[in-house]
Amino acid sequence: MNACSPDRGMTAERFRAYIDAFNRDDYSGFGDFYQDDVVLVIAGKTELRGRENIFAFYKTVKSQTRRTIQVNKVIVTPDRIAAELQSEFLALEDVPDFAAGPLKKGGRIFINTLVLYELRDGKFSRIRSAELRKIARP
Amino acid sequence: VLAAGLVGAACHVARAQAPAVDCSATLQPGSVTEADFRNYIAAFNRSDFEGFGRFYADNVSFEGRAGKFNKRADVLNFYRDVKSRVRETLTLHDIVIAPQDIVADLETELYALEDWPAFPTGPLRKGQTIHSRNFIWYDVQDGKFVRIRSAHYRSA
Numbered sequence: 297m298n299a300c301s302p303d304r305g306m307t308a309e310r311f312r313a314y315i316d317a318f319n320r321d322d323y324s325g326f327g328d329f330y331q332d333d334v335v336l337v338i339a340g341k342t343e344l345r346g347r348e349n350i351f352a353f354y355k356t357v358k359s360q361t362r363r364t365i366q367v368n369k370v371i372v373t374p375d376r377i378a379a380e381l382q383s384e385f386l387a388l389e390d391v392p393d394f395a396a397g398p399l400k401k402g403g404r405i406f407i408n409t410l411v412l413y414e415l416r417d418g419k420f421s422r423i424r425s426a427e428l429r430k431i432a433r434p
Numbered sequence: 435v436l437a438a439g440l441v442g443a444a445c446h447v448a449r450a451q452a453p454a455v456d457c458s459a460t461l462q463p464g465s466v467t468e469a470d471f472r473n474y475i476a477a478f479n480r481s482d483f484e485g486f487g488r489f490y491a492d493n494v495s496f497e498g499r500a501g502k503f504n505k506r507a508d509v510l511n512f513y514r515d516v517k518s519r520v521r522e523t524l525t526l527h528d529i530v531i532a533p534q535d536i537v538a539d540l541e542t543e544l545y546a547l548e549d550w551p552a553f554p555t556g557p558l559r560k561g562q563t564i565h566s567r568n569f570i571w572y573d574v575q576d577g578k579f580v581r582i583r584s585a586h587y588r589s590a
Contacts, residue, residue, distance in 0.1 A: 340588020376528070378569075
């Protein structure tokens with residue numbers, strides 16, 4: 297095994313499969329990429345610990361908005377992934393307190409983020425996202 | 435909508451202060467190694483404009499929180515102005531390197547050498563120190579940065 301190639305279970309293709317599973321609300325599918333004790337830190341503020349807490353967070357978000365993620369760029373290494381993700385949030389209802397900004401039903405917010413994933417045994421152990429750009433059409 | 439595209443297989447990942455795996459030797463010619471990048475940061479911190487400026491392509495696209503520029507000379511002029519009024523120190527916390535991309539988790543410390551009420555990210559008072567943490571994506575061609583984009587992670 298070459299430690300300098302992404303051959304410890306994670307590849308760009310697998311990362312895309314993760315995003316695809318996320319987009320189709322396949323919790324089992326995208327949850328398989330998380331370590332049980334995974335930590336998600338959103339914009340240095342919101343910190344979620346554990347797969348179940350992350351699921352609960354996403355279930356709330358996904359009940360209010362339809363989020364579709366596109367992978368713009370990704371780097372996969374043996375123990376890190378860096379990705380530029382473009383997310384579209386389409387409001388399914390009025391969400392005046394939406395974290396990224398107030399939304400009315402049918403409104404959209406587009407957010408590009410740079411995300412760093414730390415891997416342990418081929419699964420995400422820590423995920424941190426930073427906002428690159430946001431366009432609101434609320 | 436931006437076109438989706440995968441970056442080629444990456445080589446190198448290392449923690450900021452204690453690299454765990456250094457695969458820089460396997461990077462392709464024309465890429466920037468972790469050692470190169472650390473030299474870039476060191477040159478930036480000592481205000482060695484020639485030293486860090488050599489990493490910028492002539493037509494570098496620079497999209498920072500405090501300004502956007504499309505020429506190496508404009509980026510350097512921007513930093514000459516900033517560094518005459520603020521002591522800016524970068525600390526590398528994490529880095530992911532591929533042949534044509536670098537993503538760095540950088541902490542920025544700004545120490546105001548003078549009052550700067552119109553500082554782009556907020557007014558600064560002389561003697562004030564502020565910290566921010568940003569993820570920076572560098573697109574690399576021929577050993578130089580051709581695009582630099584900064585995403586804000588957190589303040590303080």
